[in-house]
Amino acid sequence: MTTPSRESDLVELVDDQGGSTGTASVRDAHEAPGMLHRAFSVFLRDPSGRLLLQQRAAVKTRFPLRWGNTCCGHPVPGEDITVSAGRRVAEELGFTPEAPLREVGVHVYFATDPVTGRVEREYDHVLLGEVAGGITFRPDPGEVARLRWVSIEDLRQELAATPESYAPWLDGVTERLATHLDATPSSPSSPSAPLPSPPSSPSAPPSSSPSSPSAPLSSSPSPSSSSAEGTGGR
Amino acid sequence: MRIVTGPTDRVVIVGAGLAGLACALHLAAAGRQVTVVERESVPGGRAGRLSANGYEFDTGPTVLTMPELIAEPMEAVGENLGDWLELTPLDPAYRAYYPDGSTLDVRTDTTRMAAEIARVCGAREADGYLRFVDFSRRLWQLERDHFIDKNLDTPFDLVNLNLLKLLGMGAFRRLQPKIGEYFRDPRTQRIFSFQAMYAGLAPHDALAVYAVIAYLDSVAGVYFPKGGMHAVPKALAAVAEKHGVTFRYDTTVERVTTANGRATGVLTSGGEHIRADVVVLNPDLPVAYRDLLPPRRRLRRLKYSPSCVVLHIGSSQAYSKIAHHNIHFGTAWKGTFDEVIRKGLLMSDPSLLVTNPTHTDPTVAPHGRQTYYVLAPTPNLEDGPIDWRRGMDKRYADELLGVLEQRGYVGFRDGVEVQRIITPADWADDGMAAGTPFAASHTFAQTGPFRPSNMHPTLPNVVFTGSGTQPGVGVPMVLISGKLAAGRITGGVA
Numbered sequence: 001m002t003t004p005s006r007e008s009d010l011v012e013l014v015d016d017q018g019g020s021t022g023t024a025s026v027r028d029a030h031e032a033p034g035m036l037h038r039a040f041s042v043f044l045r046d047p048s049g050r051l052l053l054q055q056r057a058a059v060k061t062r063f064p065l066r067w068g069n070t071c072c073g074h075p076v077p078g079e080d081i082t083v084s085a086g087r088r089v090a091e092e093l094g095f096t097p098e099a100p101l102r103e104v105g106v107h108v109y110f111a112t113d114p115v116t117g118r119v120e121r122e123y124d125h126v127l128l129g130e131v132a133g134g135i136t137f138r139p140d141p142g143e144v145a146r147l148r149w150v151s152i153e154d155l156r157q158e159l160a161a162t163p164e165s166y167a168p169w170l171d172g173v174t175e176r177l178a179t180h181l182d183a184t185p186s187s188p189s190s191p192s193a194p195l196p197s198p199p200s201s202p203s204a205p206p207s208s209s210p211s212s213p214s215a216p217l218s219s220s221p222s223p224s225s226s227s228a229e230g231t232g233g234r
Numbered sequence: 235m236r237i238v239t240g241p242t243d244r245v246v247i248v249g250a251g252l253a254g255l256a257c258a259l260h261l262a263a264a265g266r267q268v269t270v271v272e273r274e275s276v277p278g279g280r281a282g283r284l285s286a287n288g289y290e291f292d293t294g295p296t297v298l299t300m301p302e303l304i305a306e307p308m309e310a311v312g313e314n315l316g317d318w319l320e321l322t323p324l325d326p327a328y329r330a331y332y333p334d335g336s337t338l339d340v341r342t343d344t345t346r347m348a349a350e351i352a353r354v355c356g357a358r359e360a361d362g363y364l365r366f367v368d369f370s371r372r373l374w375q376l377e378r379d380h381f382i383d384k385n386l387d388t389p390f391d392l393v394n395l396n397l398l399k400l401l402g403m404g405a406f407r408r409l410q411p412k413i414g415e416y417f418r419d420p421r422t423q424r425i426f427s428f429q430a431m432y433a434g435l436a437p438h439d440a441l442a443v444y445a446v447i448a449y450l451d452s453v454a455g456v457y458f459p460k461g462g463m464h465a466v467p468k469a470l471a472a473v474a475e476k477h478g479v480t481f482r483y484d485t486t487v488e489r490v491t492t493a494n495g496r497a498t499g500v501l502t503s504g505g506e507h508i509r510a511d512v513v514v515l516n517p518d519l520p521v522a523y524r525d526l527l528p529p530r531r532r533l534r535r536l537k538y539s540p541s542c543v544v545l546h547i548g549s550s551q552a553y554s555k556i557a558h559h560n561i562h563f564g565t566a567w568k569g570t571f572d573e574v575i576r577k578g579l580l581m582s583d584p585s586l587l588v589t590n591p592t593h594t595d596p597t598v599a600p601h602g603r604q605t606y607y608v609l610a611p612t613p614n615l616e617d618g619p620i621d622w623r624r625g626m627d628k629r630y631a632d633e634l635l636g637v638l639e640q641r642g643y644v645g646f647r648d649g650v651e652v653q654r655i656i657t658p659a660d661w662a663d664d665g666m667a668a669g670t671p672f673a674a675s676h677t678f679a680q681t682g683p684f685r686p687s688n689m690h691p692t693l694p695n696v697v698f699t700g701s702g703t704q705p706g707v708g709v710p711m712v713l714i715s716g717k718l719a720a721g722r723i724t725g726g727v728a
Contacts, residue, residue, distance in 0.1 A: 058633055059581065
């Protein structure tokens with residue numbers, strides 16, 4: 001089973017405030033020096049507060065077999081980001097969340113892949129979805145090697161201990177989520193199961209991730225006419 | 235045929251791989267003074283040995299076919315294979331496992347194999363198998379006598395009546411449709427065409443001439459030497475030593491020395507100059523050109539075979555239902571070849587070879603323990619630039635263990651006592667071009683007279699041997715390449 005090439009799909013280019021400035025193909029947006037574009041990173045969370053992680057499939061072109069958040073991708077230009085993300089969750093995990101996804105923060109990051117020479121400059125909307133316990137997922141083996149649930153405390157410790165096992169954006173999006181959860185200590189969908197709140201101070205700087213210098217984009221994006229086709233995965 | 239000019243009395247062979255050893259024996263038989271210089275402390279090259287916690291692992295090839303090709307260099311010096319190696323025929327040669335849950339035992343006794351195919355796939359399929367055996371046997375005989383076991387200098391060396399015979403047999407059409415003429419069941423099609431991967435190609439891209447690989451391992455017989463595959467180079471080296479060949483182990487050659495357009499010997503990393511009339515190079519051919527020989531302006535660009543990840547596992551878990559060699563086919567077939575060869579990706583639905591040497595020879599593990607050799611095809615480092623360091627090796631090994639547990643190796647992880655992971659990065663570190671142990675692929679443009687020659691284009695007394703030159707990759711081919719290299723020096727064979 002192989003994934004169709006998404007290189008010609010369109011992504012939405014943005015300025016450093018997240019305002020739309022046009023579109024470009026996935027290929028062009030990831031060629032050095034890269035163009036800042038809109039993306040999403042979804043976390044699904046169960047009633048006990050654990051987060052769902054996916055191990056990226058071996059067959060992926062980028063970061064195969066590394067662990068990432070539940071699912072991520074690029075929204076179709078012009079579409080509501082939670083709609084694009086919900087569809088992507090359904091495609092990758094074989095499961096459609098009932099409650100809508102909520103945006104909990106933005107992680108702007110820049111990363112280069114030394115192996116492929118491709119560049120990531122993403123304006124990454126971090127989305128959270130609350131789900132019931134005991135769900136059966138049917139992940140697409142072309143996308144996902146494995147799934148596992150982990151508490152946010154354990155995840156932060158593992159990220160610090162073995163960063164090379166994780167996708168480079170996971171640290172940043174996890175910190176955004178942690179900041180959000182610190183500000184709203186109880187989980188709205190499961191008041192009976194209070195989230196074990198991490199002992200971190202709420203005054204911690206929001207950009208504690210080493211891989212997230214939110215450098216403003218200097219290269220000028222090339223706007224082209226937007227055509228809605230397929231949600232690009234990352 | 236081109237032969238080495240000038241004196242040929244003293245020969246230095248760099249590398250005690252199977253080809254270098256076979257070459258040494260043929261040269262000793264022809265009265266040459268032979269010195270083999272080897273980087274490691276044991277012979278074998280790719281057919282090496284890894285010892286850990288009482289487990290002995292073969293690091294290279296695990297499937298041994300055509301023992302007569304091991305016997306040949308021994309007989310050249312008047313020795314008998316049976317006095318030096320104890321070979322056990324494997325029955326079945328392979329057990330194949332298919333995604334639908336069925337299994338098929340590959341038996342080399344054609345009558346019993348026909349019965350097995352009739353049991354699993356029906357009588358008509360068995361009839362096709364018997365026709366395939368006839369076809370592939372004739373193919374092997376023709377190819378061996380007239381094209382493989384022969385030094386080829388130009389394509390015109392191929393032009394003889396036998397070429398017409400091969401053409402008439404459809405040997406230059408594609409393998410996949412040729413296999414389709416004999417087999418209708420996808421399971422038998424796979425078992426008689428997956429070997430194209432050894433030649434570096436998908437069955438739909440390979441020439442039908444490569445049906446000979448299927449013939450060699452599915453019809454001619456698969457053997458296991460007592461003590462493991464490493465017993466083969468050990469035996470060849472012992473015979474060579476007995477017949478006067480000098481071995482210099484733990485000695486790395488820095489470069490070939492030259493003067494007046496000829497090689498004069500080799501320089502070791504210890505600064506010693508070993509003089510020679512002729513130098514034979516057994517390292518991977520592109521690496522020999524790159525590291526050992528004077529720089530050349532225009533190096534030929536080669537297309538390489540896919541590589542593999544190998545897991546060496548020492549385990550407390552035994553599985554009574556498996557055979558010595560087990561092939562686990564994934565659901566995808568053409569897609570798997572596309573992923574690994576064309577797209578340079580890891581397999582989404584892996585097909586794996588699992589060899590269980592202790593199944594046949596319990597002495598290669600501590601008492602009551604098992605050894606497993608798990609081979610997963612992967613892209614080579616040119617087709618799939620995967621960073622195998624920084625934990626990727628362990629992550630992929632873990633993925634493969636998960637696949638094995640799903641395919642029926644219940645409790646496989648829990649049984650692991652020793653694990654060694656070999657990735658394309660390790661093959662590259664060991665001196666294999668593009669990080670693949672399978673050398674340049676056998677496309678038409680890299681086969682026969684079109685494969686890199688075993689003679690240096692300008693240095694008249696430098697000869698190559700091994701899988702990177704003619705005739706090609708695999709234990710049978712490299713043993714023949716040792717003889718062909720010797721023939722360039724003595725003018726004696728073919």
